[in-house]
Amino acid sequence: MTCEEADILLHALIDGELDAGHVRDVEDHVAGCPRCAAQLAAWRELGRAVAGVDLRYTAPPALRRRIEAALPRPQAPSRRAVLRGFAMGSAVSAIAATGLVAIALRSDDEARIKSEIVSAHLRSLQAGHLTDVLSTDQHTVKPWFNGKLDVAPPVVDLTAQGFTLIGGRLDYVDARAIGAIVYRRRLHVINLFVAQTASAESRAARTETFQGFHIRSWSAGGLNYWAISDLAAAELAEFGDKFEASMRTGTAG
Amino acid sequence: MPVSAANDDPEKARRFRDAALPHLDDVYTLACYLLRDASDAEDAVQECYLRALKHFDGYRGPAMKPWLFAILRNVCRAEFARRASSSTAAIEDLADDAGQTPLWSEAQETPEAQMLRGADASTIRRLVAALAEPFRETFVLREIHNLSYRQIADVADVPVGTVMSRLARARAMLRSAWMAEQEQPK
Numbered sequence: 001m002t003c004e005e006a007d008i009l010l011h012a013l014i015d016g017e018l019d020a021g022h023v024r025d026v027e028d029h030v031a032g033c034p035r036c037a038a039q040l041a042a043w044r045e046l047g048r049a050v051a052g053v054d055l056r057y058t059a060p061p062a063l064r065r066r067i068e069a070a071l072p073r074p075q076a077p078s079r080r081a082v083l084r085g086f087a088m089g090s091a092v093s094a095i096a097a098t099g100l101v102a103i104a105l106r107s108d109d110e111a112r113i114k115s116e117i118v119s120a121h122l123r124s125l126q127a128g129h130l131t132d133v134l135s136t137d138q139h140t141v142k143p144w145f146n147g148k149l150d151v152a153p154p155v156v157d158l159t160a161q162g163f164t165l166i167g168g169r170l171d172y173v174d175a176r177a178i179g180a181i182v183y184r185r186r187l188h189v190i191n192l193f194v195a196q197t198a199s200a201e202s203r204a205a206r207t208e209t210f211q212g213f214h215i216r217s218w219s220a221g222g223l224n225y226w227a228i229s230d231l232a233a234a235e236l237a238e239f240g241d242k243f244e245a246s247m248r249t250g251t252a253g
Numbered sequence: 254m255p256v257s258a259a260n261d262d263p264e265k266a267r268r269f270r271d272a273a274l275p276h277l278d279d280v281y282t283l284a285c286y287l288l289r290d291a292s293d294a295e296d297a298v299q300e301c302y303l304r305a306l307k308h309f310d311g312y313r314g315p316a317m318k319p320w321l322f323a324i325l326r327n328v329c330r331a332e333f334a335r336r337a338s339s340s341t342a343a344i345e346d347l348a349d350d351a352g353q354t355p356l357w358s359e360a361q362e363t364p365e366a367q368m369l370r371g372a373d374a375s376t377i378r379r380l381v382a383a384l385a386e387p388f389r390e391t392f393v394l395r396e397i398h399n400l401s402y403r404q405i406a407d408v409a410d411v412p413v414g415t416v417m418s419r420l421a422r423a424r425a426m427l428r429s430a431w432m433a434e435q436e437q438p439k
Contacts, residue, residue: 011421015395017402046428047396053374055381055397059281063295067277067302072266111314 001029006036014043019196020222021150114210114226116173121191121213121228124169124180130189131167131182141168145179151223153179153194154247161242163190183239190229190239197224205240207233216240220247269309273302276318279398280325286393287329289382297332301325315407319400322408326390372431380430388423395420 001009006029012018013026030037124130133144142155148170157165162185169180173193183190197219205218214236216227227243229236280301284294301324305312312320384392387409394405402420406413 008417008421011424012402012417015402015420042428043424046424049372050377050396053372053377055282055374055378056278057282057285059277059298060295063281063298064274064277067274067299068270070299070303071270071306072263 001025003029003033003036006030006033007039010036010040010043014040014047021196113174114208114215117191117193117215117226117228118211118213120171120173120178120180120193121189124171124182124191125189130169132169134167136165136167138165141165141181144168145170149177149179151179151194151196153181153223155181156243156246158183158239158242158246163239163242185229185231185235185239188229188231188235190227190231190236192243193226193228195224197222205237205244207237207240209233218244220244265309266306269306272317273305273309273321276321277302279318280321282397283322283393284325284329286382286389286397287326287386288332293332297325297328300328304328315404318398319404319408322394322398322400323410326408376434380427380434383430384423384426388419388426391416391419392423392427 006026009018009022009026010030013023018026030040133141135141135144136157136159138155138157142152145153145155145168153168155165155168159165163183164185165181166184167182169182169191171178171180171193173195176195179194181192181194183192201219202221203217203219205216207214207216209215213228213230214233216236216239218225218240225240225243227236227240229239231239277298281294281298284297284301285291288294288297301321304327305321305324308324314320381389381392390409391405394400394408395402400408402413402416405416409416411419
C-alpha cells in the first residue's frame with residue numbers, strides 16, 4: 001500500500017468503514033510508516049476533539065409549530081393512502097463507486113443486498129448467461145475465478161449429494177464483482193453467491209423468503225454466502241448443510 | 254412559501270409526523286451548516302418537510318433521516334441558485350480539487366492533543382462553517398450526523414470514493430484552519 005492510498009484509507013479506518021482484510025492492510029502499512037502513523041494519531045485526535053463538543057443546533061419552537069400547523073389533523077384512517085403510492089422515485093441514487101476504495105467498504109444494508117441477489121439470480125436465468133465457465137469439474141471452475149475477484153470462492157462438487165455443479169459466473173451485487181457458483185437440482189437452478197465479509201466471525205445459516213425466492217445465507221471463514229433458488233426451503237437448507245459439511249471435511253477444490 | 258400542505262390525508266399525516274418530526278433538530282442542524290443563515294435554514298427546513306409529506310406515499314426507504322437530508326439538499330440547491338443569481342458569489346462552484354490544503358502538513362512540532370485542547374463548541378462551529386462546499390456538507394453528515402459513507406453518497410448523489418476524498422480533504426482543511434487559529438496571538 002502506498003502512502004497516497006493510506007491517506008484516504010486512514011479515514012475509512014477510523015470511521016469503521018473498512019472490511020477486515022483492508023483493516024489489516026492499513027494497519028500493516030501504518031506499523032511500518034512513521035509518517036502515516038503520525039497522520040493516524042492526528043486524525044484520531046481531531047475526531048475526539050470534534051466529538052467532544054456539541055455542534056448541533058436546536059430547531060426553534062416557532063419552526064416546529066409552523067410545521068405542525070401545516071400538517072393535516074389526525075382523523076379516521078383513510079384507505080386512499082394505500083391506493084396512491086409510487087408517486088416519487090427513491091431518493092437513493094445508483095452508486096457508481098469504483099476502484100480500490102469502494103471494494104474496501106463494508107456493506108451492511110442487508111435488505112438491499114438481498115434484493116440485488118434476487119435480481120442477479122433472475123438475470124442469470126433470463127439472458128442465457130447462467131455461467132461464464134461451464135464445467136461440472138470443480139478443479140476447472142475454481143481456477144477460473146483467479147484474478148477476477150478479490151476472494152477465492154470455494155467450489156464444492158455436490159453431485160453425489162444430488163446437487164450438480166454446472167459452472168461459475170462473475171456477477172455484480174452491491175456495485176462490486178461477486179462470485180456465483182451455479183448448481184442444479186432437477187430443473188431448479190441454485191446460485192451460490194460468495195463475497196468477502198467485514199468480520200471473520202461465522203454466522204449460522206438462516207433461510208428467508210424474498211420476492212418468492214428462498215435465500216439461505218451464512219458466513220464462514222471470512223466469506224459471506226447467499227444461496228438462492230426457487231427450490232423448497234427444506235431442499236435449499238439441505239444444499240446449504242451439505243455445502244458447509246464438505247467445507248468442514250475439506251473437500252473443496 | 255405556502256404554509257398549508259395541499260395533502261389532506263390525516264392518517265398519512267399522522268404516520269409522517271411520527272416518522273419525520275423526531276429528526277427536526279437534525280434537519281435544522283444540517284440546514285444551518287449548508288446555508289450558514291438561521292432564517293434561511295428555517296425556511297428551507299419547512300419547505301423540506303412539506304415536500305417530504307407530499308412524497309411520503311412513495312417513500313420506501315432509505316432510513317428516514319438520510320431521506321429527509323436528500324430532500325433538504327435539493328431545497329438548498331434552489332436557495333443556492335437564488336443566491337447565485339442575486340450576487341456574484343456562487344457557493345457551489347468549488348471543484349473537489351479546489352481546496353489546496355495538503356493532506357499532510359510536515360513538521361508538526363505541536364502535539365495534536367495540545368493544539369486542540371480547550372477548543373470550544375463555538376470555535377469549532379465557526380471553523381466548520383468556514384469550510385468550502387462540498388467539503389462542509391460531507392464533514393457535517395459524517396461528524397455530526399454519523400452517516401455511513403454509503404448514506405452520505407446517497408444523500409449527496411456522488412460515488413462513495415468521492416465521499417472518501419472529500420472527507421479526507423475536509424478534515425485536512427479543518428485541521429489547518431485550526432492550527433492557523435492557534436498560532437494567532439490572542
